[in-house]
Amino acid sequence: MEVDKGKGEAEETRKVAEADRDTVTLKSSDGKLFEVSKEAAARLSTVLAGMIAGGSIDDNGTDLKQIGSEALENVVDYCNKHANSIPSAALISSSISFNTAPFKEPEEWERKFVDRLSHDALFDLVEAANFLGMERLLDVTCHKISEMMKGKSPDQIREVFNIKNDYTKEELEEIRQELAWAFYDD
């Protein structure tokens, strides 16, 4: 997906090209360039939609300093796959809604899309989806992580999230007593 862009184009040509192109170029924190369907980007990401509408897209690669190349590649991959699989205007939203609405189940291809990711790649993608305001991708990735956490013990969770157990032995025993019921299988 990496794009090699010639530099030094005349400013005029660039502006015309920018308006006409049906893709946008995104630049990861480590300087790699990715091209993504403008339509899909605008439809799936509130942040990219805002940048496209506001004209702050850089043809030489719009800087996304918070997103590494691996995660950005997955984001772009997701957008391009989405462009082919879902009719446009189906999932437009103005902001990420952290609400209590029932979750939409991921579709088969979305499941496969996240299933092939490593733990680390998955967590990177959650962050990227959140940063870019991609509600649907956030839904799909959070769903995958929650499935992975289901049935895990506190020890296993500490391992995954790199968390130190800061309870004293006595405190932990007390909480475990209170929450004994929560330690049976899910």
Next chain:
Amino acid sequence: MEAASAKRRPAASAKRKPAARLTDELLVEILRRLPVRSVCRFKCVSRSWRNLISNPAHRKKLPQTLAGFFYRSWNWERFPRSARHFTNITGKGRPFIVPSFSFLPVPSDNVTLLDSCNGLLLCRCFGAGDASPPFHYVVCNPATKKWVMLPDGSGEDRTACLGFDPAVSSHFHVVEYVDDERSAFLNGFMHMLTSDEDNGNHVVVMVDMEGKTWRTIPVPTNIDNADASKLSIWILKDHAAHEWTPKHSVRIQFLFPEKDIEINMNWTLITFHPECNLIYFVYGWDDTLIAYEMDRKEVRVIRKLGNECSGPYLPYVPLFTEALADG
């Protein structure tokens, strides 16, 4: 802040563990997709996770389970004589809900709690508006402080029950009984334990909330002839086939810390924990709240509620969604 320090690790490990960098907001987004049992279990992960899960702002998004019980107390030397209480399920800490109900349109003393169902409470409110009828039914959600006053009921002092399931509909139902019945609302049906007019045997009567479908399910014959010294739990596996399966049986004597049967006569079953095999009951002269764990066959004293207290003991599962529709 603990949460921040837990996340700010040396650069190398942070780079390799993107999971450790997640913001609280994203963690909550993930946690709210888990069963309530997992979420509660993960309070044991660390202090910062416990705080995150118990934080009131996050609680609204996370799945909820039994938080505690409402109950009353009477004391003739006190003013007011009757008081409302709430105890957390742990028996410790500040009550999850302050049971003042000051958001209702009548003085707190004029409110009597009648029933609780999936986050909503049914109350009788006395002295709202003119003197007749003597009271109005009010359905409220103490977590959101929303309430609805019902059109006039019979005005008589009857048993009234609440039926509500937020997973199905934002509408609730209030059922007023002519006789005193024990009932439970499940899968859209009010289930009442009553006796067959013909032979006097116990039966469970199910009615849907339109009052159109009525069904009678006989209870297993062994229940009627059961050994009174045992508490037996049966599960209705198949509604259509009236198939009951025995789940658990325990000698009642075993449930009480004091083994003297005379003292133990006075006990009240409150509820089953919705997520697991726990039974809650109060027992003895000082109304000790006790949990019995069926799987481990363990009895745990939660706290003494005190001898002034009285029922009904209403289990409460908070519901933070705003919706509260009429009727």
